[in-house]
Amino acid sequence: MMRRRTILRAGTAAIAAPVASVALTTGAAQAAPVRIQGVDLSSVPKGEARGAVFRYANGTAGDPVRILQEGGANYVRLKVWVNSPDGYHGKPQILAMARRAQALGMRTLIDFHYSDSWADPGQQTKPAAWQNLSSGALEQAVYNHTYDILDGLRAQGTPAAMAQIGNEINGGMLWPDGRYTNWPQLGRLLTAGVRAARAASPGIQIALHLAEGGNNAGTVWWFDNALAQGVSFDVIALSFYGYWHGTLDDLQFNLNDVSARYGKDVLVAETAYPFRTDSKDSHPQIITAREPVAGLPAIPEGQLQWMRSITTVVSRVPNNRGLGVFYWEPAWTAVPGNGWDPYDPNSGNAWENQALFDYDNRALPAATWR
Known part of the structure; x- marks a missing residue:
């Protein structure tokens, strides 16, 4: 996630029955229970190295992983870059964070970007070291990289529970080789990652991740093509930000439809909501609207209600x-x-302004939204 551009393609007609309108959860209502209550903590190692401090709501300093785990989180998501220019998001950080998570009884989801930096719908840049590889060599590089990370986790006794083969890959990955316009090659690259994950970490769940939470036609088009190429997977993972990807009704319909259509579990792999509109540093925020979602102000209570609402949507999938x-x-x-x-x-x-810690570094109410 950093830049967003949704790739839209026509899909076949949806098969899910119409869903009742989803209202924003308000007041003291609690989120319905779900099995995965996850937090993406990819930035934590670098933040801590640069002096970040995290506090409980009462002001007591603490470990951010523990603070969120005590709030109900049971999964940590970690992105992997191949050769990051800042030296983070690589194997050493992944191994260390997995140990921290397991020590607190949490499981891990490993999010492979197959890039040296951000990979999302607007950019899927091949790692510099892979730029001139042939198609077959690129598939082998995907295999080797995936295997190396997941085998390292297994070897240290912290095997990943789930792996994403690509990040927000609406338009494919490892451009130009794996663009959505070249499904045979994209299918081979995805299959290389899937094979490596299952070889390195038997029993791992495989997720394929799109930034298409509210776009049923686009989701169906993509997964129809993936299945036509013989790509094997276990979980349909979708990003859903209410200020980009449609309404909660759109999300509910899409989750209901694709889970029934393909017989797969579904997951909201990314979401967030602002608790204020201004910046703590000099860099402008991505989201500055007072009501990014109609009826839900950018305040701590709005952030809390967003998380309760989206969790309720996921809990209602048949x-x-x-x-x-x-x-x-x-x-x-x-x-x-x-x-x-x-x-x-x-x-x-x-x-x-979308973190779960305020500008005094204290945990916000949404840190215990579950």
Whole structure:
């Protein structure tokens, strides 16, 4: 997640029955239970190295992983970059964070970007070291990289519970080889990652992740093509930000439809909501609207209600197919040196108003939204 551009393609007619309108959860209502209550903590190692401090709501300093785990989180999501320019999001950080998570009884989801930096619908740049590889060699590189990370986790006794083969791959990955316009090659690249994950970590769940939470036609088009190429997977993972990806009704319909259509569990792999509109540092925020979603102000209570509402949507997917929700980067606070651009150590943070820690570093109410 950083830049967003949804790739839309026509899909076949939806098969799910119409869903009742989803109202925003308000007042003291609690979120319905789901199996995965996750937090993406990819920024934590670099933040801590740059001096980030995290506090409980009462002001007591603490470990951000523990603070969120005590609030109900049971999964940690961690992104992997191949050769990151800032030296983070690689194997050493993944192994260390997995140990921290397991020590607190949490499981891990490993999010492979197959890039040296951000991969999302607007950019899927091949790692510099892979730029001139032939198609077959690129598939082998995907296999080797995936295997190396997951085998390392297994070898240290912290095997990943789930792996994403690509991040927000609406338009494919490893452009130009794996663009959505070349499904045979994209299918081979995805299959290389899937094969490596299952070989390195038997029993792991495989997720394929799109930024299409509210777009049923686009989701169906994509997964129809993936299945036509013989790509094997277990979980349909979708990003859903209410200010980008449609309404909660759209999300409910899409989750219900694709879980029934393909017989797969579904997961909201990314979501977030602002608790204020201004910046703590000098870098402008991505979301600054007073009501990013109509009727839901950008205040701590609005953030809390968003998380309760989206979790309730996932809990309503028929046949217990709704796995859960991950909050994206709840601990990415504004700390000098931990900005959005890994190539520029002076870049700022565009996300601190959507963290689950306020500008005094205290846990917000949504840190215990479950």
